[in-house]
Amino acid sequence: MKKAILYLNQFFGQIGGEELADHAPEIREGLVGPAMELQKQLGDDVQVTHTIICGDNFMGSRTQEALDTILSFLEDKEFDIFFAGPAFRAGRYGSACGNICKTVKEKFNVPVITSMNDENPGVEMFKKEMYIFKGGASAAAMRKDVAAMAKFGLKILNSEELKSADEEGYYGRGVRSQIWMESPVPATDRVIDMLLKKVQGQPFKSELPIPPSDLIPIAPAIGLGDLSKLHIAVVTSGGIVPVGNPDRIQSASATKWGKYHIADKYDLIGGEYQTIHAGFDPAAANADPDVIVPLDALRAYEKEGKIGGIHPYFYSTVGTGTTQAEAARMGREIAAELLAAGIKAAILVST
């Protein structure tokens, strides 16, 4: 028998209305309010063992305390799946469902499912991190929303094939994956269909919706006078590493970066350093790694007083095939190190 636990706010947990929104978290054995409907929809193979109830204000104003308390309730419980809500259009309740689902998923690594109306701000806050089903505006939709959560929960528990966000009815989590179409239509036919619709001004649906752009502005330029006081760091996606690639950074689709000490170096010598980047002809970079990490030129500038100095490490990863998300993560990690070292200027060398 699989086990489930449900989170509710004070209202649906039948404690009371707004005047009891400061209600501290509690856990009850068995079914309270919507838990009964959830149990009914889940059927005989899954048991809803407990209901957790917490006031919306308590969760909103003393969030960490609420989450810690609930985690302590759950520590000795066995459960295979966690539900919260449905929260309909109630903003604080939606945020509470998102917070508790995220925390439970991180701590116990079980599937978490909630439901909110598209106007609930909790959707934007949490949709990338969990399954949030598209719910109704008010409690009138309770049965339907609980049924959707339960149906999907059963699919997960039974290891059934999970379909796309649109087909299943939850808000897309930004995860894109390839599928074979149920009724196969070759790309050629899809192109012609889309082309004719576009030409005729009819509505069509792109298979790759373009998300809003995520450009980060380049920092303002540094004046020459200021430059003479600054230490400069070099960061590259060109794959320059000490020969032998000690950090085993991947030659394509990298998920790792390395930092290499150069405080005692005046030049990167071929044979000591190499590129492991698989996306360009490595001959020039292997012959003289300075073409990617220009240490020789920077040392000259340092000597001339054009720059104040050179950061004792250079940072390196491989850009080819590397995903935007991994690149952004690595960039953030490297930037954090540079900031901690007081670095205010860096050269980012792409290839």
Next chain:
Amino acid sequence: MKLELGNFFVQDIVFGAQTAYVEGILTINKEEALAVVKEDEHITEADLVIVKPGDMVRLVPVKEAIEPRHRIGGGPIFPGVTGDLMQAGNGRTLALKDCSVLVVGQHWGGFQDGLIDMGGEGAKYTYYSQLKNIVLVADTDEEFERYEQQKKNRALRWAGMRLAEYIGSCVKDMEPETVETYELAPVTKRTAEENALPNVVLVLQPQSQMEELGYNDLLYGWDCNRMVPTFMHPNEVIDGAMISGSFMPCSSKWSTYDFQNFPMIKRLYQEHGKTINFLGVIMSNLNVALEQKNRAALFVAQMAKSLGADAAVVAEEGYGNPDADFIACIVALEDAGVKTVGLTNECTGRDGASQPLVALDEKANAIVSCGNVSEMIILPPMETVIGELQSLARDGLSGGWNHDAILGSSVREDGSIIMENNAMFCGDQVVGWSTKTMVEF
């Protein structure tokens, strides 16, 4: 320009005393065929194997696929590559259908090589598992690149083309079973009915990222890195003017067979005179320098506009850096008032949450997506491996790896494999066959 493709539908392939095609049965004299392969002294070892759909066979590292053909009236099937230059796309070319010559490295693979499972659950990942294939497994003395991740594979690829010509020549005196005719009047000499339809160009962006010659797709033998976009008759493309290169991660690659059969070209032909007026092909490229990308986009947009195109289809042979060319080209066309549909694949990363193309623009609002290079694929061991299984892990195939802290090696001790779709041979079928699409989860 009028091209007749005369088809012979191969039902079975066997080895025998004489290379011949008789009532659906293609017989190959192995010794004679291998002699053609070994005309190049750089081929040191070579063998031929026949594989068919459903065979429990894994091929890796696969370097190229070519359709056996014969040009009536003389001349090479790949002008400027396997013989003298001549105009492709006119006259009659004979083709052995439902089969291909596959070129497989006997030992060594590279970034651009791929994998084919002819049977089992892995078969769905490539088009070539549906074909009867004559597999050339060979090694060369090209020592300069034996341990290089990036290989030109010149001796092997050219051997494959010679073999395809040799096999294709066995039908030279025969009447084809069916004939497909591809004909377009000159752009300014179309009928009133044709001219009344929306004018459409197909923009192709073949692979040309390597600055050094020898890796990129060739156009009449000319390296696509060294060209600016040019206007072509679609018949030229499907009649041997284009050959595949040896650079792109494999699922995004267009093989020579893909060029010979280009489904998007054939589909536009089908619509010609009915729903569209198919003007022709603008052959662009995918060079890496930003200025070259912008220059190519300028040329494409100008040509489309000068030709009076109302709409365009843009297809890219690649992902990553080439996405910048793909998007720049679509934006340039849209800015010129040409309504454009893009044809591509995506790279969404191990967690599927990465930006699907390196460059994006809201003007690229009509895209058909054929697959995801990042898709993780686990396949059981296969009874027979042709080539060398370890190449998937050892030689830096784009979708394979030697070591991963969590996943281990791409090639496991029991012969099962874990890889990214990236290394499936021409797996995303961006030329138009793909019945895959991308959805959000």
